[in-house]
Amino acid sequence: NAGVTQTPKFQVLKTGQSMTLQCAQDMNHNSMYWYRQDPGMGLRLIYYSASEGTTDKGEVPNGYNVSRLNKREFSLRLESAAPSQTSVYFCASSLRGQNLNTGELFFGEGSRLTVL
Amino acid sequence: SQKIEQNSEALNIQEGKTATLTCNYTNYSPAYLQWYRQDPGRGPVFLLLIRENEKEKRKERLKVTFDTTLKQSLFHITASQPADSATYLCALRMDSSYKLIFGSGTRLLVRP
Numbered sequence: 001n002a003g004v005t006q007t008p009k010f011q012v013l014k015t016g017q018s019m020t021l022q023c024a025q026d027m028n029h030n031s032m033y034w035y036r037q038d039p040g041m042g043l044r045l046i047y048y049s050a051s052e053g054t055t056d057k058g059e060v061p062n063g064y065n066v067s068r069l070n071k072r073e074f075s076l077r078l079e080s081a082a083p084s085q086t087s088v089y090f091c092a093s094s095l096r097g098q099n100l101n102t103g104e105l106f107f108g109e110g111s112r113l114t115v116l
Numbered sequence: 117s118q119k120i121e122q123n124s125e126a127l128n129i130q131e132g133k134t135a136t137l138t139c140n141y142t143n144y145s146p147a148y149l150q151w152y153r154q155d156p157g158r159g160p161v162f163l164l165l166i167r168e169n170e171k172e173k174r175k176e177r178l179k180v181t182f183d184t185t186l187k188q189s190l191f192h193i194t195a196s197q198p199a200d201s202a203t204y205l206c207a208l209r210m211d212s213s214y215k216l217i218f219g220s221g222t223r224l225l226v227r228p
Contacts (some may be wrong), residue, residue, distance in 0.1 A: 004159075016147060033216075040124065041212065042205070042220035043160070058215060090159055101211055107159030 002026055006108035007093050013081045013115045021111050023091030031094045032074035033058075033105065034066060034085040036087040043090065049074055081115045090114050119143070120219035122206060128225045135193040137222045139206035145184045146208035151191050154203045154221065163204075164191075196226045 004025045022035055025032065030051045035043040035058075045058030049068040063085060065077045074093075078085055089112075092105040119142045129135050139149070148167040158172040165181045166173045166189065174178045186225035193200050203221040 035218075040220055042120075042122075043207075045173070045215055045217070048215065059152035093161075103148075104162035104165065105152075105160070107161070109159050111182075112159070114149075 025093040029093035033078045033092040035090045063084035126223040134226035137191040138191040149209045152205040
């Protein structure tokens with residue numbers, strides 16, 4: 001199994017450009033998440049989707065939108081990129097509801113975004 | 117809001133020694149706490165979970181403790197190996213919440 005797949009792995013944007021980060025999981029997980037990771041800041045939750053058809057804001061949602069396209073796919077969109085959005089973005093999924101004992105997250109390999 | 121603190125300084129130890137990493141949190145107690153490992157350029161990988169009513173959890177050379185009075189978790193790697201060198205993240209999940217809040221991580225370096 002591929003697990004969690006993110007595309008693209010690298011992207012350079014100019015300020016004001018838009019783009020969408022794609023994420024897909026093949027583990028039949030209910031919940032999906034988007035985090036950003038910055039030096040010294042740890043992983044910060046941008047948006048999450050507890051189940052297909054629902055999305056909720058995390059800690060740092062401003063400047064982003066998400067779409068839970070189906071159970072497998074969860075995309076993150078930057079409508080007008082800013083230099084402050086330069087970061088490494090991680091998508092994750094978890095099998096909530098069937099294994100409440102762990103709730104462990106499975107992460108993708110990350111998408112490295114630079115906004116000039 | 118909940119705040120998680122991990123030592124930002126790297127921990128540098130000799131192979132064979134026990135590594136101990138600390139995770140402190142403020143405010144209300146989480147339902148459970150998780151530890152992840154992250155290698156450079158990779159996504160985090162889940163290692164262990166400990167619930168609020170558990171004091172200790174073990175998995176092979178790994179041990180996690182959880183002290184809700186001190187609001188602290190300790191993560192131990194016994195008989196450390198150079199392959200254990202990585203950044204270790206702690207994360208908290210509040211009861212009935214889907215949000216997992218992460219600390220900034222501590223980098224561990226194990227010298228041969």
